């Protein structure tokens with residue numbers, strides 16, 4: 001293969017990744033995504049963090065099974081975070097996701113229900129990211 005073809009391959013690859021994210025976002029909005037259990041018994045999923053969205057934005061996990069969310073920022077400048085405070089369900093999460101970086105959160109949900117997570121970042125007098133739609137739902141099933 002010639003070296004000239006490589007950039008085209010990268011572009012096509014990035015387009016496919018973007019397309020799969022868009023499809024995930026579309027299906028996530030309608031019914032949510034069941035977080036799969038990995039071989040090590042952990043419910044694990046990547047969540048794309050962008051301005052101003054989480055993709056997928058409705059995550060479904062089982063209670064009393066350890067979970068791990070890998071938050072991947074795809075922004076260049078804007079910092080985000082992931083905040084979910086519901087101590088009665090074993091959830092006390094506040095994690096920064098700097099631009100272009102990845103943050104991993106681990107928790108074990110202890111109570112079924114629906115819990116809202118948000119980005120609480122805000123720049124000066126602009127609306128908060130939550131107000132701009134940067135919200136999601138963690139659904140915990142028995």
Ligand SMILES: [Cu+2]
Nearest residue numbers: 080119121129
């Ligand atoms: Cu944000």
